[in-house]
Amino acid sequence: MDRRGFLKIGAALSTTALMPSVGFAQARDYAPRAAEAWRVFEITTEIRLPDAAGGARAWVPLPSVEESWQQVLGNVWTGNAAKTAVRTDGVYGARMLYAEFKPGTRNAVLTVTSRVATRDRAVDLGARREVPPLPAGDRAFYTQPTELIPTDGIVRETALEITRGTRTDLERARAIYDWVVVNTFRDPKVRGCGIGDIKGMLESGNLGGKCADLNALYVGLARAVGLPARDVYGIRVAKSQFGYRSLGAGTSDITKAQHCRAEVWLDGYGWVPVDPADVRKVALEEESGPIPLDHPLVQAVRPKLFGAWEMNWIAYNCAHDVVLPDSNGAPIPFLMYPQAETAEGRLDSLDPSFYRITARELSA
Numbered sequence: 001m002d003r004r005g006f007l008k009i010g011a012a013l014s015t016t017a018l019m020p021s022v023g024f025a026q027a028r029d030y031a032p033r034a035a036e037a038w039r040v041f042e043i044t045t046e047i048r049l050p051d052a053a054g055g056a057r058a059w060v061p062l063p064s065v066e067e068s069w070q071q072v073l074g075n076v077w078t079g080n081a082a083k084t085a086v087r088t089d090g091v092y093g094a095r096m097l098y099a100e101f102k103p104g105t106r107n108a109v110l111t112v113t114s115r116v117a118t119r120d121r122a123v124d125l126g127a128r129r130e131v132p133p134l135p136a137g138d139r140a141f142y143t144q145p146t147e148l149i150p151t152d153g154i155v156r157e158t159a160l161e162i163t164r165g166t167r168t169d170l171e172r173a174r175a176i177y178d179w180v181v182v183n184t185f186r187d188p189k190v191r192g193c194g195i196g197d198i199k200g201m202l203e204s205g206n207l208g209g210k211c212a213d214l215n216a217l218y219v220g221l222a223r224a225v226g227l228p229a230r231d232v233y234g235i236r237v238a239k240s241q242f243g244y245r246s247l248g249a250g251t252s253d254i255t256k257a258q259h260c261r262a263e264v265w266l267d268g269y270g271w272v273p274v275d276p277a278d279v280r281k282v283a284l285e286e287e288s289g290p291i292p293l294d295h296p297l298v299q300a301v302r303p304k305l306f307g308a309w310e311m312n313w314i315a316y317n318c319a320h321d322v323v324l325p326d327s328n329g330a331p332i333p334f335l336m337y338p339q340a341e342t343a344e345g346r347l348d349s350l351d352p353s354f355y356r357i358t359a360r361e362l363s364a
Helices: 135-143 153-162 168-182 196-202 211-224 275-285 296-301
Strands: 039-049 056-061 070-079 085-089 095-101 110-119 229-237 257-265 270-274 314-316 339-342 355-362
Touching: 039 056, 039 339, 070 085, 070 095, 095 110, 110 314, 110 355, 135 196, 153 168, 153 196, 168 211, 168 257, 168 270, 168 275, 168 339, 196 211, 211 229, 211 257, 211 275, 257 275, 275 296
Parallel strands: none
Antiparallel strands: 039 110, 039 355, 056 095, 056 339, 070 110, 085 095, 229 257, 229 314, 257 270
């Protein structure tokens, strides 16, 4: 068990009142605001590996992001693993619970519970603020390429074309956002959240995908023109407070509610939240069939998702090309799903037959 356990909610948060309940069917005024009241969520991941005769390992992502809009209150775990430890990826600081089961373990079980406080975030893009500059090392880190997000070749050529005629970083960031919204589409056939192979997307001309594809495309295009940007990997934990069925978790079972978002650094504003993939999700899923970008439901969210996030979602980490500690397998593109290996090899993390994730909101 994590010796820190759970912090007392009242002591951990500066504002403890929950956001008022909003009817799910009310008017669609999508309006996340900065510094709203804190909400506290408990997320439980249960791993079950009945076939672990030859031993097994598991890695469960832990919330690792501590910002003005998210605070981690602690993690606890139980199970019959011979060894458990909080580990990191060693590069991005992505935290995970590592568990090791001895050969011969019958019905290997691991249950991990995390408590996280979140509040909506929104950046006023109409007024620059006194924001400390991004350190040079961070600027270099968040403009560098990754395995699936190159910043040269067709990615840079596309980014330069998109941003031609722009004068400021804000204009460039917004131009890339608008381009991704207009030119991509959500492809329901893609497994999970996609993998984010943006070079392959651009070379093939197939700009369909899910959040880890479309938001990775935003990140890569931004980095290619010198804008620090990063993916933020997490999971939806509650319904949208603004009535959008497609922008929330419909039930307490969030096993398939993973969602990747993005941020871009703008001098005078800091890290700015963006989510073009969710604009496309609304266009595909909010009604009984696809709706166009000029539909009122899409028009209500499109401008807001450049600069704001509704925090019915918790962030795990910003890690790419993750090497799982003590794994026998290859690196993974990102850590957003539970991972496990048996003597036969790594399990398919997109097949939730070996895990279940649930969430509930707690009173402050």
